[in-house]
Amino acid sequence: MKYLLCGSCSHANPLKSEYLTFCDACGKKLPNSFADWRKLHPMGSFPEYQQTVGISIKEKKPNAAKAWIKTQLQPANKGKVIVFFSLVLVLLATAGTLFGKKAVFSLLYAKVPKSYLYASWQTATIGRQALEISTPVKLWIHDQPLDPEAAKVTEYAKSYRNEEGGGIRITVNMYSYFENVTNTLENALADSHHTMEPEDMSDMQAKTTPVLVSGIQGRLEEGNYLYKGGIRLAFQNLLVVKGANRWEILIHYRDDDPIGPQVARRVLKSLKIK
Incomplete structure (x- = not known):
């Protein structure tokens, strides 16, 4: 179908007859009527005029989804809609019970970005018992x-941690104890386990290795645990003791993340105690 646009209101008039002269919408004279065109093309036919002057307009296809929704929202179909969405909710609840916890935790606990391995890191010296990391x-x-x-035996305590996100949690704890307090690596490990055993952790597995940090004896504990019954997280926990001072660097990441342990090792290798 060809149309002739009105110069006044832009209404598209179907070009069905050679006698179309006035706009169907506003009644004003149309430009390029067949009579006007014939003055310039005396031998021209109406079909030629249609092809030369007329324009084509694409008809918008109805949106099937919108049409379906409109139909379903009609009063006669409201009951069906309620039943449909009720079934959907039941299915989602069932799927959530069976598979949802692991899926949700996988979304909440992202893996460590690979870019961390190549990006420039920031170095800071923190705490009264200065530690560079x-x-x-x-x-x-x-x-x-x-x-x-x-609190009764601690003279000084300071803690640092990164913000949530980024697939990794790095915590640095520093303590100074009163002179009469026994401060050994064994005590440090026991205290660390005490703080790492909230109700949402279970099935912890770990091994401990002796290490040296700036010439000071330490213990590196590596392991994993089930967090809230939904996802297994891994950790590296470095403890260093010197006199009345204690340093703890605790790093958590997803157990199935191959980048996490690489980043954790680089963090721990950067440590210097001054």
Whole structure:
């Protein structure tokens, strides 16, 4: 179908007859009527005029989805819609019970970006018992109240941690104890386990290896645990003790993440105690 556009209101008039002169919408005279065109093309026919002057307009195809939704929202179909969405909710709830927990945790706990291995890291010296550390994420002060028993024997405590996200959590804890307090690596490991055993952790597996950091004896504990019954997280926990001072660097990441342990090892290798 060919149309002739009105110069006044832009209405598309179907070009069905050679006598089309006025706009069907506003009644004003149309430009390029067949009579006007014939003055310039005396030998021209109406079909030629249609092809030369007329325009084609694409008809919009109806949106099938919108049409279906409109039909379903009609009063006569509301009951069917309620039944349909009720079934969908039941299926989602069932799937969530069977598979949802693991899927949700997999979404919440992203893997460590591979770019961390190649990006420039920031190096900071933190704490009163100065510790130098390089990390792919910024560490912020994250002091937490000590439990009453620990507070009685602790002269100084400071904690740093990165913000949530990025697939890795790095925590640095530093303590200074009063002179009469026994501060050994065995005690440090036991205290660390005490703070790492909240109700949402289970099935912990770990091994401990002796290490040296800036010539000071330490222990590196590596392992994994089931978090809230939904996802297995891995950790590397480095403990260093010197006199009344204690340093703990605890790093968590997903157990199925191959980048996580590489980043954790690089963090731990950067440590220097001054």
